[in-house]
Amino acid sequence: MTSHLSWDRSLDAADLVIVGAGVVGLAHAVAAVDRGMSVVVVERDERAVGASVRNFGHGCFTAQDGAALRYATAARTAWLRLAKEAGLWLEESGTVVVARADDEYAVLEEFAATRDGQAVLLDGGRVAERVPVGPGVVGGAWLPLDVRVDPRQAVHAIAAWLAGRGVRFHWATSAHLVEPGLVTTSRGRIRAGNVVMAVGHDVDRHFPDLAERAGLRRCVLRMLRVADPHGRRVGPAVLSGFSLLRYGGFRSCPTQPALRARLEAEQPVLTGIxxxxxxxxxxxxxxxxxxxxxxxxxxEPFDDDELDRHVLAESARLLGADRLVVRERWRGVYASAADPFLIAAPMPGVRVVSVTSGIGMTTALGLAPEVLDDLAA
Known part of the structure; x- marks a missing residue:
């Protein structure tokens, strides 16, 4: 029989204890190791299985604005370094934004004018040269600074690289209680100089009042993996006119509200989902x-197949394909709030950090050093 006192044993100790081994948590571990700090990472699963592995693997740096653009710019440098040192797959292939209407191209013209060569306008023919698209393309833009990684490989490669640099991982270990200087887990207590809670959309599991004040919700995505209908290598990530409604850099363009109004009037179902x-x-x-x-x-725990049908139909139209063969389907979940970054100090030496805008892969490696600067101060 296990003594109750065994739960008071010390499991570990470190300058920084990070709860969560997704990309946000690992970004803080990278920044801490670079500063010579000892680091422990606590992860409830036996490997990262959340939003960090269920995304497009798209470093969408150029389309950000404000603080997100600052974090993204720094993150790009970090991703390039990690690709070399951690051996993760990365391509500096950029992004092609496809415009299939004049008002979409007008937004891209305005965006390119503000980005000093970071967005190159393309006519319809040059878009088709770069990526497979269906008919009706009026033009587009190439964002050369964007990159692609394989999300199913990247976070695991970073974790392995960190372990090789002395970071200690406690996998399949739940954090039950966080206090200044102490994290109590399902396997014992960990002494901490500082703590970063990088638990994504589960902030409310640990700090419900904080999550309520931030207006934190869960955003559920429907995504699919399909066979390439053209058998063609596609280097860049490919965005569409619908993407112009979602990224901060495009939303700041003067003509974007008119595009939104047009798409909402013509495609209410698609904009509604x-x-x-x-x-x-x-x-x-x-x-x-x-x-x-x-x-x-x-x-709700139930998935509506109508969502997948819309994604498949519109993707086929964008690609100029008759049909798409589905290999996998999945649900992604990430934290969402009005402020794209939740950074809070619920108690001394503890920071809660969640990227609440679906751009964790794009920004986390730039955000983390600033959080550690704040903790050090």
Whole structure:
């Protein structure tokens, strides 16, 4: 019989204890190791299985604005470094934004004018040269600074690289209680100089009042992996006119509200499900397509197949394909709130960090050093 006192044993100790081994948590571990800190990471699953592995693998740096653009710019440098040092797959292939209407191209013209060569306008023919698209393309833009990684490989490669640099991982270990200087887990207590809670959409499981004040909800996505209908290598990520409604850099363009109004009037079902019509190609040649967005504090557990039908139909139209063969389907979940970044200090030496805008892969590696600067101060 296990003594009650065994639960008081010390499991570990470190300068920084991070709860959560998704990309946000690992980004803080990278920044801490670079500063010579000792680091422990606590993860409830035996490996990362959340939003960090269920996304497009798209470093969508250029389309951000404000703080997100600052974080993204720094994150790009970090991703390039990690690709070399951690051995993760990365392509500096950029993004092609496809415009299939004049008002979509007008937004891209305004966007390109503000980005000093970071967005190159393309006519319809040059779009078709770069990516497979169906008829009706009037033009587009190439964002050369964007990158692609394989999300199913990247976070695991970073975790392995961190372990090789002395970071200690406690997998399949739940954090039950966080206090200044202490994290109590399902396996014992960990002494902490500082703590970063990087638990994504589960902030409310640990700090419900904080989550309520932030208006935190869960955003549920529908995504699919399909066979490439053209058998063609697609280097860039591909965005569409629907994407112009979702990224901060495009939303700041003066003509974007008129585009939104037109799409909402002509495609109320697609805008109503929050369609961000885009795709990326995986290293094996298949395409990741999506995605839809639904919001709730507690989402319904039932998936509506109508969402997948919309994604498949619109993706086929964008690709100029008769039909798409589905290999996999999945639900992604990430934290959502009005402020795209939740950074809070619920107690001394503890920071709660959640990217509440679906751009964790794009920004986390730039955000984390600023959080550690704040903790150090």
């Amino acid at each position: 929050g369609l961000n019509l885009m795709f990326t190609q995986r290293p094996d040649g298949d395409l990741t397509i999506g995605d839809t967005h639904g919001y709730a504090v507690t989402p």
